Amino acid sequence: MQPRLDFFAEAPQLMKYVVSLNRAVEESGLDKGLLHLIKLRASQINGCSYCVEMHSREARDDGETEQRLYLVVAWKESPLFTERERMAFKWVETVTRIADAGVPDELYQEGLKHFSKEELVKLTVAVSMINTWNRLCVTFHAIHPVPTAKAA
Template identity: 45%
Template sequence: MKTRLDYHSKNPAAFNALLQFSQYVAGTDLEHALIELVKIRASQINACAFCLHMHTRDARRAGESETRLYLLSAWRESSLFSPRERAALLWTETITQLTGQPVSDEIYNEVLEHFTEEDLVDLTVAIGMINVWNRMNAAFQLAHPHDPMELAS
């Protein structure tokens, strides 16, 4: 796939605003590993290869296991995810797949059992942030890097 438009250079102000958005998320009290799982799950749903490449690499570097990464798209059927992670993944899928229907009270209350209200705001911001990055990269077909060392292993 060939990149349609290099949005980094065509509109640096917009790109920098996205970076500031990302820096806010990185500075929250949410666990880094949890944020990476959320980024990966949203990127799976949105089929953003660039973000999947980046965030699975970042998660592995931060100590995430290959097994959990492989099973992330089937988190409901796996016992490898904690109740808090499961709640975050449920919220990620719910917010990422808004299709003109409201978020149910049942889902909201289930997720709120595992997060403070402040953390739930930050989690929702994190999900919104990765969805913006996914949409930018999908719209402009930003290609993921091709690292020969990764392909050989």
């Protein structure tokens, strides 16, 4: 796969606003570890290899365990996530696939058991932000350089 275009170069002013919103999400007060997990899960759903690699690496650099990172894709079957994280995964999956069934009232009520109303807004904007990055990266074939193997 070859990159199609550099979206930062083609629309620099608009991308400044995207980066600004991204920064606001990062500084919103949501737990950094939780943000890593939701970014990773949305990126898995959207098939964005660029973002899966980046958010896995960033989460690991910030202390997340390899085992939990491996199991994000199978979070429903894993005992390694808290109830709050599990609710965040449900929210990520529903908001990312919003065209399927919207956000059911039951999920909203369940969300309020784990997040304040303000946190649900922040969580939804965070999900929307990673979905924006995923759509840009998948559409325009953003790729990370392939790492070279270390000499034995």
